[in-house]
Amino acid sequence: MPDVTATPAPAASRFRVELNDESDPVPASFRIRYTACVVNEGEVPLSNALVRITWTPRQCAYVPPDNPSELVFTIGTVGPSSRPCVSFSLNTSVICGGSQVVAEAVATCDQGSARDSETTTLALPPTPTPTVTRTPVVLFSLTMRDQPDPVIAGNALHLELCVVNHGDAALSNIVLEDVWSPRDCVYLPPDNPLKARWTWKSLAAHSEHCVSLTLNSYSICEGSLVSNIATMTCDQGTALAEELTTVVRLPASTPTRTPTATLTEPFVTLTPPATTVETTGIFSTAMPSSTENASPRIAAH
Structure with missing residues (x-):
């Protein structure tokens, strides 16, 4: 009876590619940072592996200075249960606030290919807090x-x-x-x-x-x-x-009136006549007393 030796079937390869953004959303004009990894989940190594990255829309995301249409990363051999990764970033335009950027990673090797994508929202750029500047008042x-x-x-x-x-x-x-x-x-x-x-x-x-x-x-x-x-x-x-x-004009001066003397009637003081007093057996006669040549008095007013 012939001796038959069973030959085991070659192990199947099993791998995938992962593409993840570092943060989401990202303010427009900021960079989107990514990580792409080739994950070998099989028991055989992957050979000649590489990762190709593309993105849209190109008016919102770009790679300076030449803005290539894709990025290619050579990985080489990926052993069983290995997970090599690469990192990259895309610049974004300030005018694309409210838009979305879709990036895609395609991993190829001698054993096959795999793909993954990541969608990132570009938020409106933060509104700067206005600085209140007091304008000096000119008055x-x-x-x-x-x-x-x-x-x-x-x-x-x-x-x-x-x-x-x-x-x-x-x-x-x-x-x-x-x-x-x-x-x-x-x-x-x-x-x-x-x-x-x-x-x-x-x-x-x-x-x-x-x-x-x-x-x-x-x-x-x-x-x-x-x-x-x-x-x-x-x-x-x-x-x-x-x-x-x-x-x-200079006001004219008002003349001042000078008072004049006023003549009054002469004032004469009269002496009453002599009085005779009769007494028994004795006669006494009072000598008359009079003011002779009386002069008038003038009061000036």
Whole structure:
């Protein structure tokens, strides 16, 4: 009887490929990080293994700098119960918030092939917290005050002009000018220029700067109205102010009445007549007493 020796059948290969993303979702413009593994679940080694990676849509995920259409990783031999892995990442576009990227891994070897895919959501990029920046408030004014008002014709008119910075920021390159009219009623000695002008570089926030001006007036201008117009310019804007002053005549003096003396009737003190007293056997006669040549008294009022 012939001797028959049984030959065992070759063991079948059994393997798979795994593709996993590191996090999901990923903010658009961030990288998607992946891991691809070839898992040999069989009893025989795998030979000439490699992993090929592709992805879509390509306008949302890319590999710089040349943006190839696929990535290929050579694994080589994979022994039984072995699990070699490779890692890679895809850049994403900020405009793809709300989209999904699908990556696919295909593992091939002499014993066959396997595939797996991973879908990753691209979230909208986080909205940055707005930084509240307080814009400095620019607020200023120009004031003008006359003294006196009205002014007596021929006297001096005093003016005070003030630039007031009410805001939070300094004013810069300030120019202040004042013009007056009518010029035949008020003038600025000695040369009577057409206007008065002041300049200064800056004015701090919440402060003021004042200047004074004295104009002479002509005595013939009683009844006139003098106008002063001031203009202030700076890098931050312009301000105007106007002051009207009345010119009046010197009031006439009121004469003072001097009291006069008043003549009154003479005042005479009269002496009563002598009185005779009769007594028994004795006569006594009182000597008359009178005031002779009495003079009158005059009371002046």
